[in-house]
Amino acid sequence: MTDVPRTQWVAALATQLPEVRPLVDSLTEGWQVRHVAVPKAGLMLLRMEEVVLGEDYYLGEVPVACSRVEIELPDGMTAQGGAQVLDDDEESAVGFAVCDAILSAGLPGAEKVAALVDRGAEELARRDQVRRGMLARTQVDFSLLSDKDPDGEGTA
């Protein structure tokens, strides 16, 4: 249905948020959607490991919302999905979790979610390319600042 790996679905869908909500509303009509875990939104400390001693430190806070849902169709079929996003909007996380459940279980409407994921993946690739271009322009060649021969022979 989509070649995008499941770990990338939410990131791809996050680029298509205005279309995710109406799609989820239309697909889940008549279905029962339950929270499996209490949805949460707030600030999370981002833990990093420094490279010298390998000790943990906190880089700062990031907004995080997460959700786990279970969908039950009128015919009794059930599927679970989950999402964790860098956002403080709980409802968005719930919408992504529903999309995750639909797509992973191949529920009715999965092809529409897959199309959104594919479009989102293309958008992510485009943004990544732009970002790489911006980063490339910031690269500095420090070798010119050294008066030593890179081969260790010393300067003439």
Place this chain on the structure above:
Amino acid sequence: MKVQLDPIWRASTQQKIFKQLVQVISRPGEIAELDEVLGGERAAMGVLSTLADRMVSVADPDGAIPPGAWPLLEARSAVVSDADYVVVNGKKPPGRDFEPRLGELSHPERGSTVIIEIDRLGADEGARLELRGPGVRDTCSVCCAGLDVAWIECRRCWVSHFPLGIDLFVTDATRVLAIPRTTQVGTD
């Protein structure tokens, strides 16, 4: 899209239940009615949803917690001797190996809180408990239908080395009563 979440898992409900728990633990023998906020759930689940989070552990030796509620509780499952909270069926006496955590002298707050589910609180039937101690004016009498008095006898032993001990919440379908470790309980 409407996503179902039972009222007891909402923060606003848990705040209301917490307020009631503070009241009943300050006034042992007073019974708080939680029916309005439980949304059909049992009072024991309302108490547990309010008190438990991912930092604590819960023991459920009688299988009182539905499997689907564990992820919502977020608490770790533990054995009775190692749990912060224990939920039990008050109709059955405590087993021989039932040994709740009593805390340590340096950390008496690590004693377990035991939630005992019974049939009915405050009706004129079942075991009659006479409560006295801090928070009780003179004595207070309360009937607990469906409570095996062995729980009260065991509790006497568990709280005999104050400040070590356990705190009790006794619940029926919709109501809750607290018996902190400072309360002396007599039965007739």
